[in-house]
Amino acid sequence: MExxxxxxxxxxxxxxxxxxxxxxxxxxxxxWMAQNKWGWLSNEVMQYVADLLNLTYAHVLGVATFYTMYFxxxxxxxHVQVCTNVSCMLHKGDxxxxxxxxxxxxxxxxxxxxxxxxxxxxxCMGACGGAPMVAINExxxxxxxxxxxxxxxxxxx
Amino acid sequence: xxxxxxxxxxxxxxxxxxxxxxxxxxxFDAFKKALTWTPDEVTNxxxxxxxxxxxxxxxxxxxxxxFMPKGIDKPKYLAINGDESEPGSFKDRQIFEQNPLQLVxxxxxxGYAMGLKAGxxxxxxxxxxxxxxxxxxxxxxxDAGFVGxxxxxxxxxNFSMDIYVHKGAGAYICGEETSLMNSxxxxxxxxxxxxxxxxxxxxxxxxTTVNNVETIATVPAILNMGAENYxxxxxxxxxxxxxxxxxxxxxxxxxxxLPTGTLLTDIIYDVCGGVIGNKKIxxxxxxxxxxxxxxxxxxxxxxxxxxxxxxLGTHIGTGGIMVxxxxxxxxxxxxxxxxxxxxxxxxxxxxxxxxxxxxxxILKRIxxxxxxxxxxxxxxSVANNIEGNTICALGDAAAWPVRGFVTKFRDEFExxxxxxxxxxxxxxxxxxxxxxxKLVFA
Ligand SMILES: Cc1cc2nc3c(=O)[nH]c(=O)nc-3n(C[C@H](O)[C@H](O)[C@H](O)COP(=O)(O)O)c2cc1C
Ligand code: SF4
Ligand code: FES
Numbered sequence: 001m002e003x004x005x006x007x008x009x010x011x012x013x014x015x016x017x018x019x020x021x022x023x024x025x026x027x028x029x030x031x032w033m034a035q036n037k038w039g040w041l042s043n044e045v046m047q048y049v050a051d052l053l054n055l056t057y058a059h060v061l062g063v064a065t066f067y068t069m070y071f072x073x074x075x076x077x078x079h080v081q082v083c084t085n086v087s088c089m090l091h092k093g094d095x096x097x098x099x100x101x102x103x104x105x106x107x108x109x110x111x112x113x114x115x116x117x118x119x120x121x122x123x124c125m126g127a128c129g130g131a132p133m134v135a136i137n138e139x140x141x142x143x144x145x146x147x148x149x150x151x152x153x154x155x156x157x
Numbered sequence: 158x159x160x161x162x163x164x165x166x167x168x169x170x171x172x173x174x175x176x177x178x179x180x181x182x183x184x185f186d187a188f189k190k191a192l193t194w195t196p197d198e199v200t201n202x203x204x205x206x207x208x209x210x211x212x213x214x215x216x217x218x219x220x221x222x223x224f225m226p227k228g229i230d231k232p233k234y235l236a237i238n239g240d241e242s243e244p245g246s247f248k249d250r251q252i253f254e255q256n257p258l259q260l261v262x263x264x265x266x267x268g269y270a271m272g273l274k275a276g277x278x279x280x281x282x283x284x285x286x287x288x289x290x291x292x293x294x295x296x297x298x299x300d301a302g303f304v305g306x307x308x309x310x311x312x313x314x315n316f317s318m319d320i321y322v323h324k325g326a327g328a329y330i331c332g333e334e335t336s337l338m339n340s341x342x343x344x345x346x347x348x349x350x351x352x353x354x355x356x357x358x359x360x361x362x363x364x365t366t367v368n369n370v371e372t373i374a375t376v377p378a379i380l381n382m383g384a385e386n387y388x389x390x391x392x393x394x395x396x397x398x399x400x401x402x403x404x405x406x407x408x409x410x411x412x413x414x415l416p417t418g419t420l421l422t423d424i425i426y427d428v429c430g431g432v433i434g435n436k437k438i439x440x441x442x443x444x445x446x447x448x449x450x451x452x453x454x455x456x457x458x459x460x461x462x463x464x465x466x467x468x469l470g471t472h473i474g475t476g477g478i479m480v481x482x483x484x485x486x487x488x489x490x491x492x493x494x495x496x497x498x499x500x501x502x503x504x505x506x507x508x509x510x511x512x513x514x515x516x517x518x519i520l521k522r523i524x525x526x527x528x529x530x531x532x533x534x535x536x537x538s539v540a541n542n543i544e545g546n547t548i549c550a551l552g553d554a555a556a557w558p559v560r561g562f563v564t565k566f567r568d569e570f571e572x573x574x575x576x577x578x579x580x581x582x583x584x585x586x587x588x589x590x591x592x593x594x595k596l597v598f599a
Contacts (some may be wrong), residue, residue: 018321019321020321021361022342022343022345022361022364024342024343025342028325028340029323029324062345063343063344063345066328066330066345066346067282068326068328069283069326069327070326074433084493085243085244085497086446086479086490086493086494086575087244087405087479088407089489089493090404090405122283123242123244123500124242124243124244124245124497126241126246126247126250126283126284127247127250128244128246128247128410128477129403129410129411135283139286140286148401152281
């Protein structure tokens with residue numbers, strides 16, 4: 001797979017750069033674009049982003065590893081995030097995590113062998129009033145329960 | 158009665174996020190009013206209103222704005238803090254969803270008052286959908302000529318500014334204002350040593366103010382109703398309405414806009430329909446997980462504003478109220494909180510990096526039934542050693558709840574630990590056993 005943004009994407013990157021007095025600030029938006037396009041941030045992708053923005057590879061790596069949402073290894077097509085922080089724990093979010101983990105047969109930050117699912121025990125997602133909550137990729141499911149989540153995972157298979 | 162209180166931010170108007178609806182409901186009137194005043198007059202109006210920051214520290218907003226240097230040539234910035242990652246806090250997202258244009262208008266007012274070049278709305282990465290909603294709202298405001306170069310013509314003014322949305326990528330620490338600035342600059346989100354303060358040396362080295370989303374979204378309401386009227390809502394020393402996010406064991410969790418100083422029991426029992434299954438309350442965290450808890454038997458008569466909570470040893474924080482019923486295992490909850498802060502520590506300061514790890518380790522031991530009562534003192538001592546000895550307030554945020562739970566619920570923690578390594582030895586006086594006093598070897 002060739003690591004290259006399309007012309008349209010390169011234009012978008014220029015737009016991001018123009019929002020800030022220093023183009024270095026475009027790094028986070030560009031890492032988001034890269035992750036959305038290639039699924040995760042491989043060394044090649046990070047090197048490419050570094051070249052595009054005139055940054056060192058070390059800097060890009062440092063930033064990519066600082067933030068938990070940038071994936072440093074391939075994740076599932078469906079990234080399942082279960083919140084176990086306090087408000088969710090009060091609604092058995094921790095048990096939900098165990099159940100999802102057993103169902104998928106993977107633990108925290110692991111991926112199923114078919115590459116379909118990955119699982120993450122996440123910190124508070126800012127949806128505490130909707131506890132317990134699960135997110136799949138970018139979508140939040142609030143006031144949910146294991147049978148709903150279970151069914152949804154079956155349908156995604 | 159509580160239900161009749163004014164809604165200044167979460168107004169019950171369908172489709173308020175659309176420009177035409179917002180305009181029909183007084184949109185940008187506050188900004189137009191601001192333009193008839195001098196910038197200093199606007200700042201003074203905000204000062205007079207008594208508005209205090211909604212990001213956690215309840216710092217007076219007008220005062221903060223007045224720290225920005227004047228009459229200089231440098232570009233100045235506003236960072237609008239929508240990182241919202243404090244466990245128990247979920248109110249800013251309601252603003253992105255329900256009234257994003259009021260946030261835009263608030264930014265313009267702040268921009269005019271402080272002479273800003275641009276405002277950056279920093280939104281946590283997990284809020285994908287709400288980032289998009291906010292981006293759409295900003296774009297629609299640009300398209301309608303209310304932001305950017307075109308606003309000069311629209312409002313007939315020399316002032317113009319830009320507004321951008323910046324998406325985070327999963328780091329609680331980026332809610333800390335200097336970490337947020339580093340993050341916006343394309344760096345790792347390490348907090349900076351203060352001084353220099355952001356008003357002197359902020360984003361890209363320029364004067365910068367950091368305010369919470371709710372703080373800024375409140376400003377248009379203040380200008381519309383007048384500072385005088387606003388200051389009469391709620392608690393006199395911490396006035397206004399506040400977005401309380403209530404979670405945990407209540408029947409109707411959610412975000413509620415209520416006057417400051419509202420009784421905590423009214424919020425729990427009236428507004429939120431009481432505790433699930435009518436159970437008793439064991440503990441309440443009043444303002445997000447960093448804030449020390451209250452015991453269930455303490456909450457009667459507690460008013461929800463900073464000045465009322467301070468004497469009780471806790472704070473309003475982000476207004477995130479977490480209710481725990483009588484069956485809650487507080488050792489488990491405290492461990493979960495300790496784990497969170499350990500996980501989120503950026504690792505720059507030894508007391509925070511090591512201390513949060515120790516607290517988690519000790520609590521794990523206690524949860525397993527392997528702790529001793531000495532561990533409880535140790536937890537308090539570790540917390541004391543973190544507090545005040547770190548670059549940023551995450552250290553305090555980690556120390557406070559752990560110390561709070563262990564001291565306030567000492568009885569519950571004691572039941573979960575073994576007595577310290579001790580044995581009962583006869584007390585020997587003049588060769589005679591007098592009693593079975595304990596000799597403690599711990
Ligand atoms: C660890 C940590 C996390 C924080 N997270 C947030 C946050 O998510 N949102 C926020 O507005 N303020 C947060 N703050 C407080 C900010 O540093 C800052 O005080 C606030 O944004 C100022 O806005 P205000 O004056 O309007 O309250 C955090 C502080 C610390 C120490
Ligand atoms: S207190 Fe903790 S989070 Fe804050 S700078 Fe120090 S190590 Fe980092
Ligand atoms: S604790 Fe789970 S979303 Fe906040």
